[in-house]
Amino acid sequence: MSAVLHDGTAMLGRHLRRIRHAPAITVMTQTMPIVFLLFFGYVFGSALAMPGAEYRAFLVPGMLVATAANGIMTGMFTAAQDSHRGVMDRFRTLPVSRSAVPLGQSAADLLTTAAGLVPLLLVGLAMGWRAEGGWLRTAGAFGLLLLFRCAATWMGILLGLASQSEEAAGQLGSATFMLPLLSNAYIPVDGMPAWLRVIAEWNPISAVTTALRDLFGNAPVPEGAAWPVAHPVAGSLAWCAVLIALCAPLAVRRYARGES
Template sequence: MSTLALSDTRAVLGRHLRRMRRVPGLLVITLTMPVTMLLFFGYVFGSAVALEGGANYRAYLVPGLFAVTAVNGVMTSMLASAQDSQRGVMDRFRTLPMSRFALPAGQTAADVTLAAIGTVPLVLCGLAVGWRIEGGAAGAAGAFALLLLFRLVTAWLGHYLGLVLGNEETAGQMAGATFMLPLLSNAYVPTEGMPGWLRTVAEWNPISALTTACRELFGNSSAAADASWPVAHPVLAATGWAVLLLAVFVPLTVRRYARDSA
């Protein structure tokens, strides 16, 4: 990456961070939504979910919510990108002598920064409801690094979708569909009790690999012996999914942005 591209990316990153400061509601939602989900699922549905060995469901749930928060980068970036496209912000950026890589890179970097901030209250609330980091500092660092990597991946994916849609209302309707993805995974409930075909689909969901990788790195649990390959080798699978999706959507996003400016 050239020095000019890095400088332009930092400028776009600064613009989005300043934008967040002027829209405090966005920061409030980012900080409170994962905690709200933990309290809702943990206490409303928790009593109905029985885990093997009588394990604490809320402790089981926390790594899943970390993964869900990482995947929500699709929704936030898609909405921001579609909003900027519809309101002409993208067109104004295209008139500037700046790297075509800088705008999506700066926006995704800002999204990852916001997600990192939003992880803090979820960690504190998780500790308060019984979740613990039992795999050591190195494992915990690896888990958080993997979560931020996935947030970066989904931010690029969301930015691409926002550019394709180009309409804030359409992106909002599409964002609602992203809530279904974590439901078809092991983020909220174990897959062992699902019908065979549904279990296979759920375990090949990248969210399941990410969730299981976090649980293993945090030292909370490991995959079942008869799990599908991505869940049986979660760290490798989650990293592979991340690399593959980045390799696909980074060039697609930059190409789409450049094509629209032609």
């Protein structure tokens, strides 16, 4: 365990230095949520039945979760880049714990995400959003958000290691922007067709978004929804546990075997 922590810390430092020297992707992934928040909040908000201020309070938790879901894209791209440029092969020749390499990437992503959420939250506050559920529930909401980001990152790492090329990982990663659209992150699902509503409510993003809205005190839990949305905190924890339990061991195994 001590070797894993030592090697994982070294890999964490490597990824943080990598982000510092090549900040373009980080800047883009942190800037786009703010652009979308402003766009959806002031353009789409005027077309919905909700008043503008109410919709923006509804939207901010969804945008936070959509940002966390971007861990699939960033994790996939970073892992694919290291894998197909021979960096992973070099690490395998070193006396480094096999789990430390993907663990370091996941930890670095989590730290940069936590820092990157600050500008998004400041913009949300400027737009009128408030956390009204008390400090304890608010802390729980942010903890759940970062746990979901961790689960999304591990999924991305696994997909990146399994990708056939950097280009394929980039194309598949870009397609993940559809996931928040098939959820309740941006709009209520009440007006969707029945079959589409089922898909949206079983989307993990919907459970986490509903949990954040409930914990922040921005919107009540909807009645008559699918189980993960009707019990959003338990549903979110279940989704995160399943994703991490499946993706983390498979990602470590994929890295250790060096499969392409």
